[in-house]
Amino acid sequence: MPSRRRTLLKVIILGDSGVGKTSLMNQYVNKKFSNQYKATIGADFLTKEVQFEDRLFTLQIWDTAGQERFQSLGVAFYRGADCCVLVYDVNSMKSFDNLNNWREEFLIQASPSDPENFPFVVLGNKVDVDGGNSRVVSEKKARAWCALKGNIPYFETSAKEGINVEEAFECIAKNALKSGEEEEIYLPDTIDVATNNQPRSSGCDC
Template structure:
């Protein structure tokens, strides 16, 4: 029987509590949004399968709790992550200031070659904005990160962010295998996951690409 996917990528969402990590994940995985805030307890994940360059890529996306008391739990998931998305809230200056701490955690716990991206969430809330886009761009440049402003509520750039992350990982893997297809880390490890509830990504993103990608 043919495999359901060619690659399996493990992604991680990190950042302070309340920045919208869960909302970003649900927008991408289920194309829905709930205004009700429910704090993530420990760690959770969702799966979605997308298509890149004619290949099916299964994304296993882990949503981590931002509270300090869960840090020892969530850091255990850094090591196996192939991509990490750092999220801050443009209406919360502290969540932006804490990104450097989260980057330090990545440097301490994650693989050295992990792909990283900085997401400035809630960019639709300009009336409450405290962090200008230029500030996010400077921070991203400082740490050599991709950068996007997103809105889980309106869907702005959420699809684009995950697709860009997946493409960067795929390019890196293909380079390592001299242009070969999925390697053991990509496809073989995923055979343990049978019922993925995946959602094929034939649809085009309905969000408008408003924010710059570095």
């Protein structure tokens, strides 16, 4: 069988602990949501194949721990990223205020060749909570922050309800593609792209 042309796109999800990073990833890849909260230890990743314009891409989505004690692991996981997703909880002002720290930390650790134009996408998660009555960060405030940082694409999501998750990751994939186009790899269909390009993290059930 002839080889198909694939591109591996590495996406990193960052944000405070508990904002829903793991839930967003699981909703997108597995169409599942769990009410049981379990903090990510270190980092984990899932992969999903997506197709644009008759080309096949493997999205490798890295879910990193939000706790500060794991942030020293950042360098290894951030390097080679094609897009960074910043997630906050619309019901937590602190998680929104910390977006800047996560963005700056990523740029320092990942050292992208063109930091000014590196693609970020911001997700305001948990819009479903309490029917929106617990919300403390307005969409206007979030969009204003994104505009100041170079017009970062912004989506309001609910990992629980699946609101805007598919649309957000479609945007993430397209932005990753713009940044990672030059890293095309040619592999037979039988090869697992993810395991041949990154080491598995412990406890990964991909």
